[in-house]
Amino acid sequence: MKSPLLSLPGAVPAEGVDEGVAAHYGDLFREQRALADGTGFVDLSHRGVVTVSGEDRLGWLHLLLTQHVSELPAGQATEALILSPHGHIEHALYLVDDGETVWAHVEPGTQKALIAYLESMKFFYRVEIADRTGDFAVVHLPAGSIAEVPEGVVVRETPYGRDLFLPRADLESYARTAGPPAGILAYEALRVEQHRPRLGFETDHRTIPHEVGLIGTAVHLQKGCYRGQETVARVHNLGKPPRRLVFLHLDGSEVHLPPHGTDIRLADQGPDSRKIGFVTTSVRHFELGPVALALVKRNVPVDARLLVGETAAAQEVVVEP
Numbered sequence: 282m283k284s285p286l287l288s289l290p291g292a293v294p295a296e297g298v299d300e301g302v303a304a305h306y307g308d309l310f311r312e313q314r315a316l317a318d319g320t321g322f323v324d325l326s327h328r329g330v331v332t333v334s335g336e337d338r339l340g341w342l343h344l345l346l347t348q349h350v351s352e353l354p355a356g357q358a359t360e361a362l363i364l365s366p367h368g369h370i371e372h373a374l375y376l377v378d379d380g381e382t383v384w385a386h387v388e389p390g391t392q393k394a395l396i397a398y399l400e401s402m403k404f405f406y407r408v409e410i411a412d413r414t415g416d417f418a419v420v421h422l423p424a425g426s427i428a429e430v431p432e433g434v435v436v437r438e439t440p441y442g443r444d445l446f447l448p449r450a451d452l453e454s455y456a457r458t459a460g461p462p463a464g465i466l467a468y469e470a471l472r473v474e475q476h477r478p479r480l481g482f483e484t485d486h487r488t489i490p491h492e493v494g495l496i497g498t499a500v501h502l503q504k505g506c507y508r509g510q511e512t513v514a515r516v517h518n519l520g521k522p523p524r525r526l527v528f529l530h531l532d533g534s535e536v537h538l539p540p541h542g543t544d545i546r547l548a549d550q551g552p553d554s555r556k557i558g559f560v561t562t563s564v565r566h567f568e569l570g571p572v573a574l575a576l577v578k579r580n581v582p583v584d585a586r587l588l589v590g591e592t593a594a595a596q597e598v599v600v601e602p
Contacts, residue, residue: 301327305464310567312463319425322459326418329392334382335408349501355380358437368512373480377437420445470564483561491522525600531571532593538563548586
């Protein structure tokens with residue numbers, strides 16, 4: 282779904298999964314600084330919007346999600362996963378309940394598969410599931426923003442800012458009042474700095490929540506059964522995940538950022554040594570320079586120097602080995 286904000290001055294379209302919104306509006310670092318200072322907004326209108334209404338909605342979702350939501354207070358933001366039977370991450374939902382309806386935004390293009398799964402699990406529960414992507418656009422206001430929120434708009438307030446479920450018809454008019462726009466590249470740079478994993482970037486078909494630091498944020502360890510819970514409990518109580526998320530400082534002399542999937546090796550073993558991980562997201566940060574998130578094998582020493590392709594990198598621990 283192509284955003285009307287791509288007509289704003291300087292807008293450069295994003296590519297790949299973020300196609301449909303602006304990558305930037307002409308000055309990537311200025312946009313990052315604005316977000317870090319709590320000004321401006323990010324157009325996330327390409328993300329899927331799913332609602333669940335009905336009197337059984339919270340209790341029913343509690344049975345399906347990794348998060349404890351049966352008593353979720355109205356207006357309190359949370360996040361949750363849906364796992365495969367083997368505990369691998371299939372969906373990530375960013376939720377808030379407005380007292381009558383649970384609102385969630387999800388990765389672009391994943392809402393149809395999510396809704397199909399939810400519909401298959403309705404049984405006798407009094408719930409109604411809807412794809413509201415065509416009617417509502419997600420807009421992000423950074424932490425510290427004093428931009429006004431239109432009356433009646435559902436808001437998810439988190440430590441990283443506020444996500445607005447804005448009527449899509451109001452997107453252009455709201456953009457005129459919300460401050461300078463920032464593109465998805467600026468938003469992603471701050472996400473990487475904050476070590477926040479993203480579905481399809483920091484995850485693949487075999488990722489379990491422990492590997493990317495989602496235990497405690499999106500996975501509640503003291504709730505009842507849900508699909509994949511046995512794997513979560515077993516790894517938490519008896520073992521360690523096979524991989525761990527790390528934050529990388531990349532050699533700033535390199536011109537090109539390593540793309541998603543770039544192989545990582547131990548620097549002291551050279552560029553022809555065995556692969557020990559791969560890049561998940563790389564960005565240029567306005568203060569830190571080129572940085573990245575990556576998945577590496579759990580037993581990689583935390584002080585090891587790494588080679589990302591042919592680029593030298595130092596690691597910071599995100600998930601403990």
